[in-house]
Amino acid sequence: MKILVTGFDPFGGETINPAFEAIKLIPDTIKGAEIIKLEVPTVFKRGPQATIDAVEEYQPDYVLCIGQAGGRSQLTPEYVGINYVQARIPDNDGDQPLNQPLVKGAPNAYFTQLPVYAMVEKMKENGIPASVSYTAGTYVCNAMLYCVLHALNTKYPNTKGGFMHVPYATSQTVNQPLEPQE
Ligand code: PCA
Secondary structure, three states: OEEEEEEEOOOOOOOOOHHHHHHHOOOOEEOOEEEEEEEEOOOOOHHHHHHHHHHHHHOOOEEEEEEEOOOOOOEEEEOEEEOOEOOOOOOOOOOOOOOEOOOOOOOOEEEOOOOHHHHHHHHHHOOOOEOOEOOOOOOHHHHHHHHHHHHHHHOOOOOEEEEEEEOOOHHHHOOOOOOOOO
């Protein structure tokens, strides 16, 4: 079995992204499954495409994309990606698309293909706070989830995909106010 795991690069003034920091710690093989790790840019145009290109290249059985959701306190596998973008801040290429679909004429939403409830139960059994989330927001992470699921549903039926948000790493919160913004 082959599993592609992607993580975003730092954005919004941060010097690390906990998503890719965590991915670096994953072993290259887990119970016989080959783990392919990829850092992807926090960029609307290039980020999802980098993941889709890697799906084409490696033909993995599963793809799990990971990104930072700073204000969250748990690991949150996402249930749904929506065909909509409303960028709160410019991406790492300076693009800030507002109030538009990600893929014109495509379905409004795709549901994850990953067993998110089982993933949450497993994480909790291991003492890791986790919940299923029903919104990945309207920024690059939602774009990643939606565009990857669109590609898998239309072109790569043998790969199952989904997305998980992770909280800030402790080092990022040292100088944060008591209630981080997001
Ligand atoms: N988090 C952002 C984009 C990149 C990342 O790690 C988001 O939640 O959209």
